[in-house]
Amino acid sequence: MATIREVTLSSCEKPMPVIGMGTCSYPPADLETTKSAIIEAIKAGYRHFDTAFAYGSEKPLGEAIAEALRLGLVKSRDELFITTKLWSSFAERDQIVPACKMSLQNLHLDYIDMYLIHWPLRLSGMIRSTPVEKDIVKPLDVKGVWEGMEECVKLGLTKGIGVSNFSCKKLEEVLSVATIPPAINQVELNPVWQQKQLREFCKAKGIYITAYSPLGANNTKWGDNRVMESDVLAEIAKSRGKTSAQVALRWVYEQGVSLVTKSYNKERMKQNLQIFDWSLSEEELQKISQIPQRKGVTIASVLGPHDFVLELDAEV
Ligand SMILES: NC(=O)c1ccc[n+]([C@@H]2O[C@H](COP(=O)([O-])OP(=O)(O)OC[C@H]3O[C@@H](n4cnc5c(N)ncnc54)[C@H](OP(=O)(O)O)[C@@H]3O)[C@@H](O)[C@H]2O)c1
Secondary structure (H helix, E strand, O other): OOOOOEEEEOOOOEEEEEEEOOOOOOOOOOHHHHHHHHHHHHHHOOEEOEEEEEEEHHHHHHHHHHHHHHHHHOOHHHOOEEEEEEEEOOOOOHHHHHHHHHHHHHHHHOOOOEEEOOOOEEEEEOOOOOOOOOHHHHHOHHHHHHHHHHHHHHOOOOOEEEEOOOOHHHHHHHHOOOOOOOOOOEEEEHHHEEOOOHHHHHHOOEEEEEEEEOOOOOOOOOOOOOOOOHHHHHHHHHHOOHHHHHHHHHHHOOOOOOEEEOOOEEEHHHHOOOOOOOOOOHHHHHHHHHOOOOOOOHHHHHHOOOOHHHHHOOOO
């Protein structure tokens, strides 16, 4: 079983495993498939799991945790680090504690390790289909929402709080009102979307970045194959006896960030952990730094190309 390094976070007492298993699958996996993939992941050594109310994977994750405890794969729930996210339909001051409690109920847990604001916006209702009407998309009341997130910490519902898909500008807004600063900003980050400016900003502010879609979310509706089919990564992989996926993940790790990647395939989930006992050379890093850049995941591709959404997507 692989051992995964842990990182210390600024405003969360519990260390976080630097690699987490993502649970957002495409096409959406059924409960049993998700549950058994998570149990396989625990057997392989994963201890950090990334879910969200919006993914519908909180319940199977909760069932998998209960099963792993029954089977003795982990001795106590404390050995796991669970991240989930506040959905934008609940991103209002008085709805945050109830939303967090709902996630805890789905997960059958007493506490979450990391609770993130999923998107830097509010939706004025539940969405049943996408794209949505433009009037449903509202700006986030940063002060009120962050107060609600801090209340979740004070009530012991979560150990840490953070954000996701936040730009430097949006992070500044949070920092200006925070008593507990965000520990994490979870964003798209991979060799074709390297996020240099955001990485530097977060490092200076003590906010740890977690990279999502580190493989470019290949074979999903929201991603593409540009990472997995990059000639630069393929050439490095060939010369090092690694896969392109391992080169991409190693590169992400070497940027001093944590990552969440999804595989429900037993061999690939193991392969994705084999990135700690080797490193990229200066020359290889140089080649990767020159890969043309393009953002893969946009909020507009989900909600529609409304002006406000396009403005958010354009922020660095
Ligand atoms: N905060 C946010 O807004 C946000 C947005 C997107 C994602 N996320 C989180 O981040 C997690 C990871 O990102 P992601 O799922 O978008 O993308 P990803 O991890 O970059 O890619 C997942 C895709 O790559 C495949 N894959 C995994 N390992 C592979 C390997 N070694 N070789 C070839 N293919 C491989 C997976 O298929 P198999 O399962 O068949 O291996 C799946 O199709 C998500 O599951 C979710 O938890 C968060």
